[in-house]
Amino acid sequence: MMLGQNVRLRAIERQDLPFFQAALGNPAVNRYLYFNAPLSTDDETAWYEAVSKDAGSAIFAIDDCRDGTPTLIGNCGAHTLDHKNGIADIGIFIGRPELWGKGLGTEAFYLLIRYLHEELRMHRVELEVFASHAAGIRSYQKLGFVQEGVRRQALFRRGAHHDMVTMSCLPGELVCPYDESKVSNT
Numbered sequence: 001m002m003l004g005q006n007v008r009l010r011a012i013e014r015q016d017l018p019f020f021q022a023a024l025g026n027p028a029v030n031r032y033l034y035f036n037a038p039l040s041t042d043d044e045t046a047w048y049e050a051v052s053k054d055a056g057s058a059i060f061a062i063d064d065c066r067d068g069t070p071t072l073i074g075n076c077g078a079h080t081l082d083h084k085n086g087i088a089d090i091g092i093f094i095g096r097p098e099l100w101g102k103g104l105g106t107e108a109f110y111l112l113i114r115y116l117h118e119e120l121r122m123h124r125v126e127l128e129v130f131a132s133h134a135a136g137i138r139s140y141q142k143l144g145f146v147q148e149g150v151r152r153q154a155l156f157r158r159g160a161h162h163d164m165v166t167m168s169c170l171p172g173e174l175v176c177p178y179d180e181s182k183v184s185n186t
Contacts, residue, residue: 131163
């Protein structure tokens with residue numbers, strides 16, 4: 001488990017799957033994700049079984065811990081871990097739209113990236129984001145991500161082609177979004 005100021009990252013449990021299924025079925029939540037097809041209970045269970053056994057990924061549940069009672073709000077993780085080259089491809093979703101813009105996703109991503117750099121020795125952490133997802137891009141830049149380029153019209157979603165921005169963060173570039181001295185990891 002990784003604990004931040006307001007969130008914690010923990011292992012995904014089977015009982016988290018109904019939340020993920022419902023959240024990912026919400027068009028507002030899946031708007032900026034690579035997929036937007038409805039997921040069945042079987043789909044979510046198959047995904048859970050696969051990532052639970054996959055050494056090439058590291059996916060975590062995100063809990064909001066601000067009120068003292070951890071509440072599941074989404075997940076984040078490295079979908080691809082390239083141990084030879086030290087590269088991790090990451091993603092995130094916050095499944096409770098009322099919590100967007102509060103810094104919880106930024107904090108969760110910080111914990112994930114620090115774990116990838118420090119524990120798994122991933123040198124380069126990379127992602128792609130819709131060019132139109134200004135809030136996501138700002139969040140990633142706040143953490144120290146550098147924009148590398150734009151893949152023009154690289155993804156077809158909702159009847160249109162979308163540009164995708166590629167970004168990366170190296171170990172010396174990661175910026176903590178809160179005062180780490182105020183966090184107790186005991």
